[in-house]
């Protein structure tokens with residue numbers, strides 16, 4: 001079972017990363033897609049991927065850190081993608097949830113990365129927070145749909161329109177919350193060939209562990225919960241999500 005989105009490079013894993021990887025592998029987790037958030041983190045992810053065959057790196061400039069990004073970072077990103085193995089460009093996108101994040105600058109950086117991914121024929125890993133429609137409009141503007149929209153939190157109708165273009169939706173620990181009813185409707189409505197699963201660890205800890213870390217092994221709760229919601233065997237869900245991951249990221 002492949003985790004389509006996990007921040008294994010995060011400092012919060014520095015003390016016990018190897019141990020957590022061993023534990024995750026023992027439960028049957030076979031791959032980890034690790035997206036970057038800013039230029040200063042690229043080298044650490046590259047080193048992790050070098051050290052572990054089951055770590056698949058992606059590089060991008062995350063909208064949450066828009067104030068740290070320098071104009072030249074786009075060139076650094078392009079050079080880095082040209083000279084290093086990467087399964088995707090990401091994560092990038094738009095975050096309209098917080099209003100102290102410059103939206104114009106976010107959009108400039110996102111559109112540049114969108115064009116870069118298109119030029120390089122790389123899939124995008126999209127971070128979309130409070131901006132599902134805005135991101136979808138930009139994908140349509142640039143006519144590029146080779147993408148995974150991670151931690152999807154839009155409506156069932158948006159999910160239908162977006163998956164029709166071929167974009168894959170990522171679902172993580174947020175779905176396990178019994179009160180996330182809108183998300184449960186979305187999960188039920190999205191066909192298996194349009195979804196992947198993720199943890200986003202150490203972010204997005206489970207609803208009953210709000211102050212703790214999200215962990216690689218929590219992918220099992222995500223898989224089991226979604227399979228139950230869709231009334232299918234967990235093995236069938238995992239098979240489909242793994243197939244989608246391998247296809248979109250060329251693993």
Ligand SMILES: [Zn+2]
Pocket residue numbers: 005007035091200
């Ligand atoms: Zn992320």
